[in-house]
Amino acid sequence: MTANKMLKSIAFYALVVVIVVFSIFPFYYAIVTSFATGTALFEPNYFPKAFDWANYKTVLGGATFPRNIVNSVFVATATVLVSLFLAVTASYALARVRFRGRGLLLMTILAVSMFPQIAVLAGLFELITFLGLFNSPFALILSYTIFTLPFTVWVLTTFMRDLPVEIEEAAIVDGATPWIIITKVFLPLLWPALVTTGLLAFIGAWNEFLFALTFTSSESTRTVPVAIALLSGASQQEIPWGPIMAASVIVTVPLIILVLIFQRKIVAGLTAGGVKG
Amino acid sequence: MTVSKTAIGRESGLSLRQQRIRAAQWFLAPMLIALFCVAAYPLLKTIWFSLTDTSLNNLSGGKFIWFDNYFRMQTLSNGAVRYKGTLVDPAWWNAVWNTVRFSVVSVVCETVLGLIVALVLNAEFKGRGFVRAAILIPWAIPTIVSAKMWAWMLNDQYGILNDMALNLGLISSKIAWTANADTAMYAVLMVDIWKTTPFMALLCLAGLQMVPRDIYEAAKIDGINPVKVFFKITLPLIRPALMVAVIFRMLDALRIFDLIYVLTPNSAATKTMSVISRENLIEFDKFAYGSAQSTLLFAILAIFVSLYIWLGKVDLSGEGGK
Numbered sequence: 001m002t003a004n005k006m007l008k009s010i011a012f013y014a015l016v017v018v019i020v021v022f023s024i025f026p027f028y029y030a031i032v033t034s035f036a037t038g039t040a041l042f043e044p045n046y047f048p049k050a051f052d053w054a055n056y057k058t059v060l061g062g063a064t065f066p067r068n069i070v071n072s073v074f075v076a077t078a079t080v081l082v083s084l085f086l087a088v089t090a091s092y093a094l095a096r097v098r099f100r101g102r103g104l105l106l107m108t109i110l111a112v113s114m115f116p117q118i119a120v121l122a123g124l125f126e127l128i129t130f131l132g133l134f135n136s137p138f139a140l141i142l143s144y145t146i147f148t149l150p151f152t153v154w155v156l157t158t159f160m161r162d163l164p165v166e167i168e169e170a171a172i173v174d175g176a177t178p179w180i181i182i183t184k185v186f187l188p189l190l191w192p193a194l195v196t197t198g199l200l201a202f203i204g205a206w207n208e209f210l211f212a213l214t215f216t217s218s219e220s221t222r223t224v225p226v227a228i229a230l231l232s233g234a235s236q237q238e239i240p241w242g243p244i245m246a247a248s249v250i251v252t253v254p255l256i257i258l259v260l261i262f263q264r265k266i267v268a269g270l271t272a273g274g275v276k277g
Numbered sequence: 278m279t280v281s282k283t284a285i286g287r288e289s290g291l292s293l294r295q296q297r298i299r300a301a302q303w304f305l306a307p308m309l310i311a312l313f314c315v316a317a318y319p320l321l322k323t324i325w326f327s328l329t330d331t332s333l334n335n336l337s338g339g340k341f342i343w344f345d346n347y348f349r350m351q352t353l354s355n356g357a358v359r360y361k362g363t364l365v366d367p368a369w370w371n372a373v374w375n376t377v378r379f380s381v382v383s384v385v386c387e388t389v390l391g392l393i394v395a396l397v398l399n400a401e402f403k404g405r406g407f408v409r410a411a412i413l414i415p416w417a418i419p420t421i422v423s424a425k426m427w428a429w430m431l432n433d434q435y436g437i438l439n440d441m442a443l444n445l446g447l448i449s450s451k452i453a454w455t456a457n458a459d460t461a462m463y464a465v466l467m468v469d470i471w472k473t474t475p476f477m478a479l480l481c482l483a484g485l486q487m488v489p490r491d492i493y494e495a496a497k498i499d500g501i502n503p504v505k506v507f508f509k510i511t512l513p514l515i516r517p518a519l520m521v522a523v524i525f526r527m528l529d530a531l532r533i534f535d536l537i538y539v540l541t542p543n544s545a546a547t548k549t550m551s552v553i554s555r556e557n558l559i560e561f562d563k564f565a566y567g568s569a570q571s572t573l574l575f576a577i578l579a580i581f582v583s584l585y586i587w588l589g590k591v592d593l594s595g596e597g598g599k
Contacts, residue, residue, distance in 0.1 A: 012402070019394055020411045026471070027414055029437060030426045044440040090308035093301035105305075112316045114582060116532035118551040119575035122326050122558055122568045123319025126336050146315040153308060172293070178300035207419040209535035210551075214559055225421040229539050241429050248422040259417040260410055270476070271483040 027252070034245040041242050055246035064219045065247060068227040072251075075137050075223060076205040079144040080198045086145075087152035087197070088190070092182050094153070095160035096168060106157070113150035117210050120146060128215055139215040140223065144208060148201040155200075155269060159193040160186065196269035199262055203255065224251045320575070326568035333564045346569035363569050368545075368553060373577075376549040379462065380530035383469045388523060390470065391477025396507075398478065399485045416475040424539035427468045431455055458546040465537055465547050469530070477522060484518030485511070520591045524582065531578055550574045 032045060037052045059065050093099075094106060124143050133139040163186070171185050212223045222230070228247050231240060259266060327346055331339030348362040363369045398409055415423065430438050433453035442448045454464040488511060496506045512519075534551040541547045548556075554574060558567030585591065 012397075012400070015393075015397060016402070016404070016408055019397065020408055022471070023411045023415055023475070026423070026426050026430060027418060029430060030422075033429060042435045044435065044437040046437075086308045086311055089304035093304040097297050097301040099298050099301055109312070112312055114528050114578070115316060115320070116528075116551065116571075116574055116578055118532060118534065118554050118571045119323055119578075120316060120319035121323070121555065121571060122564065123322030124315065125558075126322055126326075127314070127319060129336065143315060145311055149308065149311060149315075178297060178304070182304075203417070207421070209421055209538075210555070213538075214555070225419055225535075228425060229421050241432075241435075244425050245429065248425055252418050252422050255419070256414055256417050259413050263410060263413060266413075267479050267483070270479055 027256075030245045030248055030252075033241060034249045037242055055242040056250070058240075058243045059247045059250065062243075064222070065227060067220050068222050068224050069251070071137055071221060072206055072224040075140045075144070076202050078137075078141045079148055079205040080201045082141065083145055083148040083152045083201055084194060084198055086149060087156050088187070088194075089182060091153050091156035091160055092178070092186060094157045097178075106154075109150045109153055113147065113154065115146065117146070121210070121214060124211070125214065134215060135217045135221050137221065140205075140208075140212055143211045143215065144205045147208075148204055151204075152197045152201055155197045156190070156193055159190070163189060192265065193269075195262070196265040199258065199266060200269050203259075206251075206255065323568050323575075324572050326565055327572045329565055331565045331568075333559070333562055336564075339565060346566050347573075363566065363573065368548075369550075369570060369573075371545060372548050372550050372553040375462070375547060376531060376533070376551075379465065379469075379533065379547075379549065380527060383466055383473070383530050384523060384526050386466070386470050387474050387477045387526060388519070390474045391481050391522075392519075394474065394478035395481035395485055398482050412475040412478060414475075415472050416479075418472070420472065420535045421539055423468060423472050424536050427464070427471075428455060428540055431464055455541045455544075458544065461541045461544045461546045465540055468540060469533070469536060472536075473526065473529075477526060480518065480522035481515065484515035484522075487518075488514050517591075520589050524585055524589075524591065527585075528578065528582065531581070532574070550577075 032048045033041065034055050035048055035051050035053075036045065037054045040049055094102060124146075128134050128139045128142070131142075133142065167185055167189075168181060171181050176184070207225060208223075209225045209229070212226045213229070216222050216226065219227075224247075228244060228251070231244050231247065326339065328341060328343060329339030330342050330345075344362075346362060348360070348364045351359045351361055353359060394412060398405060398412075418426075430436050431454040433439065433451055433456065436451075436454070438454070439448070439451045443451070452460060454460045492510055493506065496510065532551050533549055534555065537547050537549055537552055550570065551574065554567050554570040556567070557563040557570060561567075
């Protein structure tokens with residue numbers, strides 16, 4: 001190996017190290033902070049000094065945080081199920097049946113996925129108060145479909161469009177109705193796409209903040225992001241950084257594990273949303 | 278016998294197609310109703326509210342007042358003329374300027390950095406899988422959590438970033454990154470770039486992986502400078518993918534709310550269109566005024582997307598090549 005080549009590969013690996021450190025360090029530091037208490041909290045520590053679970057006990061032993069986690073799990077799961085159910089049948093129609101206005105319909109759905117959430121906030125607020133859903137998890141499930149539904153329909157449609165015609169033709173010859181075709185023929189083939197879109201919709205619903213902040217008003221109906229954003233200490237000036245970091249770690253670790261397990265599927269789903277031409 | 282049989286066959290063939298179209302309509306109906314309820318109706322209602330004097334406590338009691346929330350002239354008793362409404366509100370234009378500045382800078386940085394990371398990941402080296410997993414972490418962390426994490430790292434007294442910069446001699450005294458009006462926007466940009474560069478990198482990587490490898494090998498044999506190869510071959514080939522990625526990011530950036538709301542609350546230096554609209558809608562008692570601002574945001578986004586697709590000839594449908 002020549003010196004020049006060696007230099008190049010050292011530079012390359014230096015770049016790789018920078019990328020990795022830059023990506024991981026903030027979360028690593030949150031974990032370090034979440035185990036620090038007392039005065040240790042107020043001096044920058046690059047490495048953990050002690051493992052003190054006090055912050056985790058404070059957060060999980062608190063009156064509302066466990067409740068907030070349950071709320072988030074319920075809202076995100078229900079949102080995913082509702083959107084997947086509505087999207088599977090709709091994307092079958094969009095991908096496999098030729099009818100007039102199909103292209104226009106697809107573009108409309110894509111346009112909805114680009115809606116700024118704030119533009120529908122006033123109207124949704126009125127709708128939710130009218131339906132009597134204000135300050136309930138159902139307000140969030142209803143409003144979250146605005147960003148999960150177009151996305152799931154779009155990805156499932158692109159996925160279903162690529163399935164071979166022959167499978168469906170065989171079923172039609174056998175006299176299967178469209179409903180049978182969806183449930184018996186397509187659904188088993190769709191599982192990978194359903195897992196991907198479901199997971200992405202779950203993450204979207206789990207992380208959502210604007211609607212959750214606006215449509216809930218009491219501590220016990222808040223979702224996790226709102227709870228963390230509004231977590232306050234004994235006094236106005238004193239921000240409880242230890243418990244905030246512990247809460248952050250608690251809600252992020254499951255997400256990171258999920259993302260790492262389903263890495264390839266998520267990347268495929270993200271790119272199918274836009275780039276796959 | 279044979280004639281009638283084919284006639285029946287043709288008839289049932291027709292009805293099969295009709296049957297499929299009818300089924301398609303039934304399948305589409307629930308999704309369309311849901312989208313109408315959560316998207317079309319609220320949007321129209323927001324636009325309607327923006328033309329009334331509705332207040333938060335009395336949502337159905339608003340009077341129609343035309344465009345007064347946007348712009349109106351008021352002649353005072355002493356004869357002086359005053360202009361009112363969002364379009365002459367300096368706070369609104371400050372928010373517009375903040376949003377545009379934030380969006381352009383963040384998307385440009387994310388695209389450039391995303392491309393660099395994608396090029397690294399596209400090379401073959403030991404530990405590539407590990408690096409790809411590592412860059413997914415910022416993406417997976419909820420925005421609120423990353424805002425809090427960075428708020429802590431950027432803390433003026435105890436923040437680790439001030440400590441690092443002091444030790445490295447980059448700054449001479451501790452900086453209140455999020456509270457100081459001069460640095461608040463940099464703080465927001467820093468966090469946003471950290472959080473969304475992975476998304477850009479993954480989209481760029483998907484584009485890069487569609488470029489056939491033998492092109493690079495041919496260029497290598499011909500002894501062409503890699504930088505030249507990148508700008509003359511790679512970049513034009515991944516341009517379509519890049520254009521789509523940029524518009525998705527741009528739309529996200531233009532409607533940013535949560536990061537700014539948590540990282541730099543009540544800072545005029547970072548307040549964006551979404552933040553100021555929500556403030557008027559919910560926190561101050563100016564529901565109709567906030568509706569007007571969110572309607573304007575929607576209009577700005579719609580115009581931007583149309584221009585971008587039209588001028589950039591972006592194919593979003595995914596059907597163009599087929």
